[in-house]
Amino acid sequence: xxxxxxxxxxxxxxxxxxxxxxxxxxxxxxxxxxxxxxxxxxxxxxxxxxxxxxxxxxxxxxxxxxxxxxxxxxxxxxxxxxxxxxxxxxxxxxxxxxxxxxxxxxxxxxxxxxxxxxxxxxxxxxxxxxxxxxxxxxxxxxxxxxxxxxxxxxxxxxxxxxxxxxxxxxxxxxxxxxxxxxxxxxxxxxxxxxxxxxxxxxxxxxxxxxxxxxxxxxxxxxxxxxxxxxxxxxxxxxxxxxxxxxxxxxxxxxxxxxxxxxxxxxxxxxxxxxxxxxxxxxxxxxxxxxxxxxxxxxxxxxxxxxxxxxxxxxxxxxxxxxxxxxxxxxxxxxxxxxxxxxxxxxxxxxxxxxxxxxxxxxxxxxxxxxxxxxxxxxxxxxxxxxxxxxxxxxxxxxxxxxxxxxxxxxxxxxxxxxxxxxxxxxxxxxxxxxxxxxxxxxxxxxxxxxxxxxxxxxxxxxxxxxxxxxxxxxxxxxxxxxxxxxxxxxxxxxxxxxxxxxxxxxxxxxxxxxxxxxxxxxxxxxxxxxxxxxxxxxxxxxxxxxxxxxxxxxxxxxxxxxxxxx
Amino acid sequence: xxxxxxxxxxxxxxxxxxxxxxxxxxxxxxxxxxxxxxxxxxxxxxxxxxxxxxxxxxxxxxxxxxxxxxxxxxxxxxxxxxxxxxxxxxxxxxxxxxxxxxxxxxxxxxxxxxxxxxxxxxxxxxxxxxxxxxxxxxxxxxxxxxxxxxxxxxxxxxxxxxxxxxxxxxxxxxxxxxxxxxxxxxxxxxxxxxxxxxxxxxxxxxxxxxxxxxxxxxxxxxxxxxxxxxxxxxxxxxxxxxxxxxxxxxxxxxxxxxxxxxxxxxxxxxxxxxxxxxxxxxxxxxxxxxxxxxxxxxxxxxxxxxxxxxxxxxxxxxxxxxxxxxxxxxxxxxxxxxxxxxxxxxxxxxxxx
Numbered sequence: 001x002x003x004x005x006x007x008x009x010x011x012x013x014x015x016x017x018x019x020x021x022x023x024x025x026x027x028x029x030x031x032x033x034x035x036x037x038x039x040x041x042x043x044x045x046x047x048x049x050x051x052x053x054x055x056x057x058x059x060x061x062x063x064x065x066x067x068x069x070x071x072x073x074x075x076x077x078x079x080x081x082x083x084x085x086x087x088x089x090x091x092x093x094x095x096x097x098x099x100x101x102x103x104x105x106x107x108x109x110x111x112x113x114x115x116x117x118x119x120x121x122x123x124x125x126x127x128x129x130x131x132x133x134x135x136x137x138x139x140x141x142x143x144x145x146x147x148x149x150x151x152x153x154x155x156x157x158x159x160x161x162x163x164x165x166x167x168x169x170x171x172x173x174x175x176x177x178x179x180x181x182x183x184x185x186x187x188x189x190x191x192x193x194x195x196x197x198x199x200x201x202x203x204x205x206x207x208x209x210x211x212x213x214x215x216x217x218x219x220x221x222x223x224x225x226x227x228x229x230x231x232x233x234x235x236x237x238x239x240x241x242x243x244x245x246x247x248x249x250x251x252x253x254x255x256x257x258x259x260x261x262x263x264x265x266x267x268x269x270x271x272x273x274x275x276x277x278x279x280x281x282x283x284x285x286x287x288x289x290x291x292x293x294x295x296x297x298x299x300x301x302x303x304x305x306x307x308x309x310x311x312x313x314x315x316x317x318x319x320x321x322x323x324x325x326x327x328x329x330x331x332x333x334x335x336x337x338x339x340x341x342x343x344x345x346x347x348x349x350x351x352x353x354x355x356x357x358x359x360x361x362x363x364x365x366x367x368x369x370x371x372x373x374x375x376x377x378x379x380x381x382x383x384x385x386x387x388x389x390x391x392x393x394x395x396x397x398x399x400x401x402x403x404x405x406x407x408x409x410x411x412x413x414x415x416x417x418x419x420x421x422x423x424x425x426x427x428x429x430x431x432x433x434x435x436x437x438x439x440x441x442x443x444x445x446x447x448x449x450x451x452x453x454x455x456x457x458x459x460x461x462x463x464x465x466x467x468x469x470x471x472x473x474x475x476x477x478x479x480x481x482x483x484x485x486x487x488x489x490x491x492x493x494x495x496x497x498x499x500x501x502x503x504x505x506x507x508x509x510x511x512x513x514x515x516x517x518x519x520x521x522x523x524x525x526x527x528x529x530x531x532x533x534x535x536x537x538x539x540x541x542x543x544x545x546x547x548x549x550x551x552x553x554x555x556x557x558x559x560x561x562x563x564x565x566x
Numbered sequence: 567x568x569x570x571x572x573x574x575x576x577x578x579x580x581x582x583x584x585x586x587x588x589x590x591x592x593x594x595x596x597x598x599x600x601x602x603x604x605x606x607x608x609x610x611x612x613x614x615x616x617x618x619x620x621x622x623x624x625x626x627x628x629x630x631x632x633x634x635x636x637x638x639x640x641x642x643x644x645x646x647x648x649x650x651x652x653x654x655x656x657x658x659x660x661x662x663x664x665x666x667x668x669x670x671x672x673x674x675x676x677x678x679x680x681x682x683x684x685x686x687x688x689x690x691x692x693x694x695x696x697x698x699x700x701x702x703x704x705x706x707x708x709x710x711x712x713x714x715x716x717x718x719x720x721x722x723x724x725x726x727x728x729x730x731x732x733x734x735x736x737x738x739x740x741x742x743x744x745x746x747x748x749x750x751x752x753x754x755x756x757x758x759x760x761x762x763x764x765x766x767x768x769x770x771x772x773x774x775x776x777x778x779x780x781x782x783x784x785x786x787x788x789x790x791x792x793x794x795x796x797x798x799x800x801x802x803x804x805x806x807x808x809x810x811x812x813x814x815x816x817x818x819x820x821x822x823x824x825x826x827x828x829x830x831x832x833x834x835x836x837x838x839x840x841x842x843x844x845x846x847x848x849x850x851x852x853x854x855x856x857x858x859x860x861x862x863x864x865x866x867x868x869x870x871x872x873x874x875x876x877x878x879x880x881x882x883x884x885x886x887x888x889x890x891x892x893x894x895x896x897x898x899x900x901x902x903x904x905x906x907x908x909x910x911x912x913x914x915x916x917x918x919x
Contacts, residue, residue: 271710275710277713328578328581328582329582329899329902329903331578333902333903333906337849337906339642339713340642340842340846340849340898341898341899341902344842344846344898344899345895345899347842347891347895348892348896351888351889351891351892352889354888355888355889355892432578471721474714478714508725510721510724510725511721511722511725511728511729513718513721514718514719514720514721514722514723514724514725515718515722516718517714517715517717517718517719517721517722518699518700518715518719518722520718521704521707521711521714521715521718522700522703522704525707525711
């Protein structure tokens with residue numbers, strides 16, 4: 001695995017993402033985490049066989065045996081890397097593996113020569129394997145605290161650009177920034193500080209958490225409602241403040257997150273609610289964008305010169321109709337065929353738009369230019385900060401619709417179809433209209449996303465609407481949890497927001513998406529923030545294990561790291 | 567209620583029939599117009615046919631993998647296109663040194679065989695690995711789950727290759743002996759395309775023999791009929807599934823090297839479009855049906871190669887070749903709507919789904 005990480009280029013790409021400036025980067029950290037995870041998994045495998053409740057019996061020899069085993073596993077990880085080093089120093093691996101570069105080798109040997117470097121590497125990986133088993137052996141509360149601190153440091157590293165940006169203003173923020181960051185990245189003291197603070201917080205929560213939760217549960221219903229409303233209000237205010245506090249860059253990222261949330265909600269109607277897997281969803285996005293472009297563009301393709309506000313409903317209606325039209329041919333096919341049929345439809349739309357045959361109307365590969373910005377009571381919504389609010393309102397509206405649909409008669413009909421089509425038909429659900437509505441409404445939501453996308457760029461090009469968008473949207477609802485509305489938001493944040501902030505991520509985006517899809521299906525098919533029904537179905541008989549949203553996200557981060565390591 | 571339902575259904579039927587009629591009209595009018603205009607000479611049509619058959623042979627080989635896996639597992643192995651890509655891609659690292667050393671031009675047949683075997687072995691390995699890691703743990707999961715896993719595996723493989731070997735296009739070495747034409751009774755036949763078609767047909771015969779004449783093949787067909795009953799008859803179902811993936815992978819590997827012979831280049835995304843096309847071919851022939859996949863592949867290759875010129879050129883559509891894929895996907899849709907069991911298939915797409 002570690003060798004794979006090296007050769008695939010992740011280690012080298014992330015080397016300058018300092019965890020502690022000029023001491024250790026995320027790239028090297030990945031190798032260490034691999035060994036730690038390997039040690040942990042080994043301990044769980046071995047320990048799982050012993051009957052004691054904690055997993056490993058408490059007699060000392062047994063523990064030592066497990067620990068030695070873990071160290072050996074860590075050494076194996078190191079040995080694989082050393083083999084890579086030795087082979088790499090003899091043969092020009094670079095002819096085949098583009099990432100087998102001198103930079104990589106010097107990273108692996110910590111800058112020393114081959115001999116001492118390899119020895120050091122072996123030692124470090126062995127220790128990491130040992131640490132992994134130790135993490136397994138310690139009580140779970142302690143483990144959570146220790147891991148929490150480490151994760152906090154990693155988060156500090158991952159988000160360092162964003163944090164530095166946020167803490168730019170003079171006064172106290174500047175002081176905090178000086179405390180946490182050196183010139184190149186997080187400083188020793190900063191990382192230690194974050195780690196200790198997180199430890200303290202987690203320790204406090206472990207001690208007091210149950211108490212707080214009990215008090216909350218003990219509140220009278222009115223009080224609880226008040227508390228919930230308070231949380232909601234704080235959330236809304238935070239959402240409204242994001243672009244002001246974060247500046248244009250953050251706002252831009254959040255606009256993208258909002259667009260993907262829109263599309264995710266739309267696809268969620270099809271895949272999550274009605275169980276109709278759609279791989280051509282980008283077509284609706286394209287149709288919405290092109291409708292707005294055609295209706296408002298001041299360029300040669302524009303046909304109507306409408307205002308944005310008139311064009312959006314038109315775009316929504318057109319994509320709704322397109323959804324129904326798409327639905328008709330695929331009504332008769334089920335399951336896997338549906339995926340391929342929709343994939344084909346999506347590709348047909350993309351190729352048609354791109355082709356010369358339709359160039360006079362749709363601009364071919366040159367796209368449609370000069371789409372004016374929307375004007376809201378004399379205020380031009382030009383920059384990302386203004387567009388953010390537009391996206392926010394649109395997402396909120398669509399989320400509300402989706403939420404109301406969820407438990408409506410229609411929503412239940414969709415879920416019945418998802419569970420068993422024949423039974424659903426037998427109990428009197430009209431399959432034809434229900435399915436078509438699912439496609440139509442889902443398409444309308446995607447179209448709305450496309451409409452905003454068109455004004456965000458000020459132009460549309462067929463190349464923006466490839467299959468990868470469909471896959472992006474699919475991955476985000478799978479990660480969040482099929483059929484779950486919060487899952488869409490969490491998925492969009494994690495899969496769209498994170499890669500935008502982590503610029504090294506770009507090249508590996510789909511590698512990690514693929515790994516996420518497989519890992520999610522293997523280990524947590526219901527998603528991070530599962531819908532109640534899915535959770536019941538996929539974990540029959542097991543205890544309720546999902547925590548609050550934030551804990552689930554943290555677990556997701558760890559999970560993603562494991563996915564990469566394993 | 568009943569009447570309303572019938573009314574609406576017939577409305578939709580009407581729409582579908584109109585769709586079919588439009589396609590037929592386009593095909594007929596386009597064909598007549600093209601033939602009248604006579605823009606293409608006879609030699610050009612023969613070129614189209616040759617190219618279509620070679621391309622179709624490649625599709626057919628990939629389609630076999632889809633069809634066999636669908637037969638035993640009832641799932642679309644979405645990563646099959648990447649199995650195809652992997653074989654061609656890794657074999658490049660054998661072909662390039664051999665080509666540089668002149669081996670490929672001195673011993674043409676041996677060179678071809680070596681490349682073919684390497685590619686088949688590689689693809690087989692990838693296919694089996696994917697099955698072991700990604701699909702086997704999900705044998706009893708709900709239907710959507712393995713399909714999504716397969717999509718994930720497909721992307722993971724693509725970008726793994728991109729990460730490991732770079733995102734550039736690698737140029738395959740050329741066989742001097744395969745350049746140019748053979749002249750057979752006045753017909754000019756491209757050597758490469760003839761070899762590709764011949765190799766594809768040979769591979770198909772081998773596969774046919776394996777599936778229909780050996781004991782393992784019989785077991786495979788039994789598993790595809792009814793997995794549980796086959797298990798009760800003492801067939802090791804897991805082993806047969808691995809065997810199926812291996813066989814499909816080998817065919818995809820062979821297809822990969824033939825594809826590389828025609829297009830002379832490989833890159834990490836090359837598996838995607840042929841993968842979907844081959845699936846289309848499998849559906850055309852009737853999924854789960856081995857001779858059907860072969861026929862479907864050849865048919866799809868032909869239509870794709872001839873279609874743009876024959877159907878669309880006459881209608882005055884500029885640059886009809888850009889719409890090749892539209893023709894292929896439209897055929898897929900028409901098949902799924904009107905004859906989901908395929909040309910040769912007896913199984914209904916909706917029955918098992």
